[in-house]
Amino acid sequence: MSIGNSPEDDRPSVGRALQQARVGAGLTVEEVSTTTRVRIPIVHAIEQDDFSRCGGDVYTRGHIRTLARAVDLDPEPLITQFDAEHGGRPEPTVPAPLFEAERIRSEPRRPNWTAAMVAAIVAVIGFVGFTLFNGGGKGADGPVSADGTANAEKKPAPAPNTTRPTVKPTVPAPSESAIAGLPKDKVTIKVTARDGQSWVSAKDANGKLLQDGLLKKGESKTFTDKKRIDLVLGNAGAVQLYVNGKEVKRVGDEGSVERLSYTPGDPQAG
Structure with missing residues (x-):
């Protein structure tokens, strides 16, 4: 008693299915290559189930989709068959560190004018206090008025430094010149x-x-x-x-x- 093959055993390979659909559509390899911009050697290789020239599984799936649409074939069953025969599609979380991390970027920080003003005021107060402290220590050597009090010279306190910090300009796009x-x-x-x-x-x-x-x-x-x-x-x-x-x-x-x-x-x- 012989046992018949299952429907999956009779199913053509991915490359064979694409080749049969192309021939059925009356298209040559050159015409498919011109339409899809997939190089002729790669089209031949895929139809022979040689996916080594595609550059990896991600690009292989893209080529299979492109070729299938060019010959009016549903690409999804072919992608599922390819994944089953080549270890399956990778987990969707794997490429996240490669691409997702690049998209999460902190916005450029804006200058904190309040902190700059507070720092300037603190610097001025410290300078004034230092000046008064040194001036009090030298008062005995300074000029003396008729009533015997030291005639210390008063200097105006410098104005707060309100100059805004320089912001580096962004790199411009290529100019017209x-x-x-x-x-x-x-x-x-x-x-x-x-x-x-x-x-x-x-x-x-x-x-x-x-x-x-x-x-x-x-x-x-x-x-x-x-x-x-x-x-x-x-x-x-x-x-x-x-x-x-x-x-x-x-x-x-x-x-x-x-x-x-x-x-x-x-x-x-x-």
Whole structure:
């Protein structure tokens, strides 16, 4: 007596399911790559269930979602299957120290004028008391009037120091002159991992790989090309991006994977 396979045994793998859906939709790997901006070698690798080129489980899930939507496939069952086959999704509390701690920032302290005034008054009172004490000790040596009393010289007390402490100016954003100094016929991109680490991949207009790796918090990379620069940013919400001297205010959400292209002139994401 033979025992039939369970429905789960007959279920195709994640890569096989994506490949079948792509073929069923009549799309080539090149067309899917152009639509999703996922590189052709990575699309081939995922369809062969090789996720080693994705850069980690977080980016793998993002690629699976992107490819599934491109071929009209529900990504959630595929994500669940991937997690079951690769040790499960990490606990949601694990990334909290990396990202949440960066968002909790104390507001800059304002100068305490009351404390400054109190300190100035205390200093003046101490100075006056010191002056009077020394003046009383030297009164016998000072000029004497006709009635025999010491004629101590009275000095006016100095006025309270009400000068406000100097507040350091904040660092300004790049000026118009700095922006104007950038070459008009080139695209210049500066990527800074401001609020946390981010995976960054950058290519020029000829497809040459300029950067492909992890950018640690606080590190920056600058890329220049005459025609175009294509970016793939992991954890895009932690990135500060300047394109041709102008800051791109919103790059993406925390933990998201963003694919962007820029050319010379005003930054217009592709």
